[in-house]
Amino acid sequence: xxxxxxxxxxxxxxxxxxxxxxxxxxxxxxxxxxxxxxxxxxxxxxxxxxxxxxxxxxxxxxxxxxxxxxxxxxxxxxxxxxxxxxxxxxxxxxxxxxxxxxxxxxxxxxxxxxxxxxxxxxxxxxxxxxxxxxxxxxxxxxxxxxxxxxxxxxxxxxxxxxxxxxxxxxxxxxxxxxxxxxxxxxxxxxxxxxxxxxxxxxxxxxxxxxxxxxxxxxxxxxxxxxxxxxxxxxxxxxxxxxxxxxxxxxxxxxxxxxxxxxxxxxxxxxxxxxxxxxxxxxxxxxxxxxxxxx
Numbered sequence: 001x002x003x004x005x006x007x008x009x010x011x012x013x014x015x016x017x018x019x020x021x022x023x024x025x026x027x028x029x030x031x032x033x034x035x036x037x038x039x040x041x042x043x044x045x046x047x048x049x050x051x052x053x054x055x056x057x058x059x060x061x062x063x064x065x066x067x068x069x070x071x072x073x074x075x076x077x078x079x080x081x082x083x084x085x086x087x088x089x090x091x092x093x094x095x096x097x098x099x100x101x102x103x104x105x106x107x108x109x110x111x112x113x114x115x116x117x118x119x120x121x122x123x124x125x126x127x128x129x130x131x132x133x134x135x136x137x138x139x140x141x142x143x144x145x146x147x148x149x150x151x152x153x154x155x156x157x158x159x160x161x162x163x164x165x166x167x168x169x170x171x172x173x174x175x176x177x178x179x180x181x182x183x184x185x186x187x188x189x190x191x192x193x194x195x196x197x198x199x200x201x202x203x204x205x206x207x208x209x210x211x212x213x214x215x216x217x218x219x220x221x222x223x224x225x226x227x228x229x230x231x232x233x234x235x236x237x238x239x240x241x242x243x244x245x246x247x248x249x250x251x252x253x254x255x256x257x258x259x260x261x262x263x264x265x266x267x268x269x270x271x272x273x274x275x276x277x278x279x280x281x282x283x284x285x286x287x288x289x290x291x292x293x294x
Contacts, residue, residue, distance in 0.1 A: 047060060241264070
């Protein structure tokens with residue numbers, strides 16, 4: 001029989017080999033992703049491309065894009081002003097984030113704190129709703145928006161986006177409310193606060209990490225939304241960056257220089273990267289504080 005030290009040594013070697021393989025896999029995948037971003041950045045500062053090979057260095061694409069004017073003289077159809085598109089994208093993302101945060105915090109508080117008939121069924125229903133692919137309901141949502149007069153409006157897209165994202169937001173916030181001790185809320189009620197006052201003055205500060213998580217998810221979801229914008233928006237005046245990039249890459253109206261497309265892609269990506277760098281610590285709180293949501 002082999003000595004225990006030999007068995008432990010072999011086990012340790014296997015563990016290190018396994019960890020090394022995992023690290024190599026992660027490094028390989030990350031390298032490919034980083035390479036794509038590097039190529040995107042190189043393309044944005046190139047006068048023109050031959051395949052993936054840049055031909056020199058030029059800021060002409062950035063000058064064209066930062067001017068906001070993407071029109072091509074003589075073309076029958078024109079792309080909208082870039083700053084209008086950026087404004088629409090921020091409006092969509094910020095509206096989705098704050099509406100989700102407000103509604104989810106109220107709904108999650110009620111589910112977490114009140115005992116009522118059908119509570120378990122409601123929780124299951126919320127989870128089931130989140131499992132439905134949004135694309136399967138596009139036709140039905142189209143008819144609803146058209147009847148309400150919200151087709152081809154950013155408000156219609158915002159409301160639809162909030163509705164489909166709400167189940168996940170409610171479950172996340174419920175976990176954070178579940179983690180707040182009852183004694184904290186009872187003390188506020190004994191001191192004369194109403195339920196709404198206790199929710200606003202006591203519980204909301206206590207679950208601020210959960211609010212930030214929902215805010216982050218809502219902003220990123222709204223910022224990257226494409227299918228609803230493509231389906232429910234027909235006017236250029238309501239385009240978002242996702243629609244503009246799609247139009248560039250598919251030649252919706254006319255051929256667009258790939259260097260300009262790369263530059264717009266970087267502008268589309270930068271706010272998300274910056275936002276995530278500042279907010280990533282809050283995402284870890286889902287496991288550390290809001291584990292009750294799952």
